[in-house]
Amino acid sequence: MKIAIASGKGGTGKTTLAVNLAAALGNQAQLLDCDVEEPNVHLFLPLVQGQKETISAPVPEVDLDRCNFCGACGQICQFSAIVPLEQTVLIFPEMCHSCGGCYLVCEPGALRERGRELGMIDRGLSQEGVHGVYGRLRVGEAMAPPLIRAVKARMDLSRTVIIDAPPGTSCPVIAAMKGADYVVLVTEPTPFGFHDLKLAVETVRTMKLPMGVVINRSDIGTAEVKNYCAREAIPVLLSLPYSRPVAEAYSRGQLLVKEIPGFKEQMLALFEQISGGRQGS
């Protein structure tokens, strides 16, 4: 089973939930850090036996001796990544989405592929036995989805796969949630949290994925989030009131399932709700 942990608003507790859910499940869990622009999972679940891989995406390179300056590559490129001029061809690798169109339309065969480094993937085992696959985007790289897809290509479907998604509703979020069996949206009952939850719900509905909500710091703000979930028939899987010991453990990079009595049981009950009932909207 693949469970994506997402949210509209950032800072609601996605990573906290993802790492603690994974740690509660232990060896049964594989945790994917798909928040590759700001990967934080490693702070809570460092990998003790790990291997690193560099991930790259193909971008074109031109052989000007073979180019006939027909301009076809520039016409098919939707991202201005390849720009044929009168006597040369410019390539902007950071604009390239690696669609491969330019190679297909290049009649003289003047284009070949080279790799542009997207980032790194760390794979290994955490001390708790969680199997980790952590993506990390190269500083300066703007395109997260291809790296997120590379992280997901390393999924082990014999385990419970937990995907820590980036915040928001843009392409990286879609890439992280795509193909999940269930999406957990973490929110907080503030006006900002509520506003972004609605955007996230619309996104998940468009993707036709079952979902449930976890309300973090549930005793602050207003009842709007709760009422909205009831009205929209979205199950509230868990409500976690604000707790200073939780905040302190988090700030030290500790696991709540280890530090907070009863937290592990809450995580296991949450997993039971998701996997047993498969309830959603």
Next chain:
Amino acid sequence: MKTIAVSATEKSLDSPVDLRFGRAKYFVIVDPETMDWEALDNAPNINAAHGAGIQAARLVAENRVKTVLTGNCGPNAFETLQAAGIQVATNVNSTVRQAIERFKRGEISFAQSSNVQKHWS
């Protein structure tokens, strides 16, 4: 020969220079000898999600311009203009006509690099 392109907010020699190169409303291309001019509509690039500067540079290059006078020019647009053999002056903030006159008097200095940073969509 209309060899100078000036980014402009209106289709006129008396238009203010559009401070944005890639997302300029128009390019007024001018023959500095005769002051004969025409306007190129940059509409397709104004709302482009990305690559506006590159495409605007291509547009002026296709019109066989040798010089661009504009306000701000980012690195991708600058690189494209350079590769097309076009010299660029940035920080020009007069009207199109005044900019051309300054160019003719040799008062315009040309940029060695872009004057604004890359922006991501």
